Amino acid sequence: MPPRALPTWPGNRGKGMSSIQINNVTKRFGDFTAVRDLSIDIEEGEFVALLGPSGCGKTTTMNMIAGLEEPSEGEILFDGKDLSSLRIQDRNIGFVFQNYAIFTHLSVFKNLSYGLEVKKVPKPEIERRVQAMADRMSISHRLDQPASSLSVNEMQKLAIGRSAIVEPRIFLLDEPLSNLDAGFRAYMRAELKVLQHEFGQTMIYVTHDQIEAMSLADKIAIIDQGKLMQYGAPLDIYNDPQNRFVANFVGSPRMNLVDGELREERGALHLMLHGGAEIPLSGKVRADFTRDGSVHGGSFGVRPQDIYFGDKRGSNDIAMHGKVEVLERVGPKRLAYLQVQDTLFLAFDDLDRLRVGDEVPFYLPSDKSLAFDMKTGRRLGGA
Ligand SMILES: Nc1ncnc2c1ncn2[C@@H]1O[C@H](COP(=O)(O)OP(=O)(O)OP(=O)(O)O)[C@@H](O)[C@H]1O
Incomplete structure (x- = not known):
């Protein structure tokens, strides 16, 4: 892994960060x-990730913030002001795209100095700032070389440095790490977080990678088919997903989400799963399914990390029985695929005692299980 760059950037805090309000924006093509x-x-200085599957509208949203596209309806305000009449180059927004937008025929120095020259910054000041940014990005030994001679990893640092050097009020990053190999990607993820802290700029980051969004962002906006599904801090979204889409999209491994019909018999409420198994509902998750009285079918959600084996821990926890079909090593733990009739549950083998083929009891903790309306996908009950 490349060594961490030592010098720190003097930073931009208080020098022109921007808050951004996106108000009822619709974009039609x-x-x-x-x-x-x-x-x-988006509050000033915040790091916000726009997260969602391919084609959900992330880049279109980013382009509207940048001024590259006009909203069909609604408005976007910067520090409470509408900038739609300002030219893009006067909005003071920095971009980093997946494909770098680097002038490969120019030297590394020229790439870094370009934005400052356009702004007519005095020459000695340009030299000082280019040197400081090159040091910060650990590419100062490459300043005189053509950008085309850089490795992919150095190119990515140059792309970020080039945009950051003009100290934009807002930094927009569109999938900036997607061309990098896994090791450098993890390094750059950490590095970006440090940089954001140093630069202090408002940053908006487009990604379809939930791990990237969870580890980097102060807040995540999860978008599906152009609609905002949830907006909040990563842990709030993880612990308290407001709908089935978010529950399914966030978390690794994915949440177990099983669908079925509710059936009540002599006071007992069961979720009859489409694969033939049934979940006897009790405690909080039972109350969530029945709270508004009008739900007949639902999805039951429980994270693999919350299912457990051995002795029952909570009186309302739900006892199940399944066959261990597969055991998969994930880091220091093993992930068990438990077959219950035609339904599979994923759980971590927390006692490290399971063997493939075992028929085992396991428990779904009622207070960590989630209920969703099947028709609308909305969360029932809640935290
Ligand atoms: N100029 C355009 N004309 C017509 N349709 C467009 C245009 N730009 C985007 N779209 C469509 O709008 C939808 C959203 O595209 P967008 O690029 O914003 O998605 P995204 O979430 O960024 O996806 P990806 O991660 O694949 O880039 C897609 O269906 C896309 O085909």
């Missing part, structure tokens, strides 16, 4: 609606 009635408040 002809008959197609790419973004629907989107509202997000």
Whole structure:
């Protein structure tokens, strides 16, 4: 792994960060609606990830913030002001795209100095700032070389340094790490977090990688088919997903989400799963399913990390029985695939005693299990 760069950047705190308000923004391309009635408040200095599957409207949202696309409806305010009449180059927004946008025929120095020259910064000041940024990015030994001679990893650092050097009020990053190999990607993830802290800029980061979003962002906006599904701090989203889409999208390994019909018999409520198994509901998750009285079918959600084996720990925890189909090593733990009729549950083998083929009891903790309405996908009950 490359060594951490030692010098720190003097930073931008208090020098021109921006808050951004996206108010009821819709973007249509002809008959197609790419973004629907989107509202997000971003505080100054915050690091916000736009997260969602391919084609959900992340880049379109980013382009509207940048001024590259106009909203069909709604408005975007910077520090409470509408900048739509300002030229893009006057908005003071920095970009880093997946494909770098580096001038490969120019030297590393020229790439770094370009934005400052456009702003007519005095020459000695340019030299000082280029040197400081090159030191910060550990590419100062490459300053005189053409950018085309850089490795992919150095190129990525140059792309970030080039945008950061002009100290934009807002930094937009669109999948900036997707071309990197896994090791350097993890390093750059950590490095970006440090840089954001040093630069102090408002950053918006587009990604379809939930691990990247969870580890980097102060807040995540999860988007599906142009609609905002949830906006909040990573842990709040992880612990308290507001709908089935978010529950399914966030978390690794994914949450167990099983669908079925509710059936009540002599006071006992069961979720009859489509694969033939049934979950006897009790405690909090039972109350969640029945709270509004109108739900007949639902999804039951429980994270693999919350299922347990051995002795029952909570009086309302739900006892199940399944066959260990597969054991898969994930780091220091083993992930068990438990077959219950036609339904599979994933759980971590927390006692490290399971063997493939075993028929074992396991427990679903009622207070950590989630209920979703099957029709709308909305969360029932809640934290
Ligand atoms: N100029 C355009 N004209 C027509 N449709 C467009 C245009 N730009 C984007 N779209 C469509 O809008 C939808 C959202 O695209 P967008 O690029 O914002 O998604 P995304 O979430 O960034 O996806 P990806 O991760 O694949 O880039 C897609 O279906 C895309 O085909």
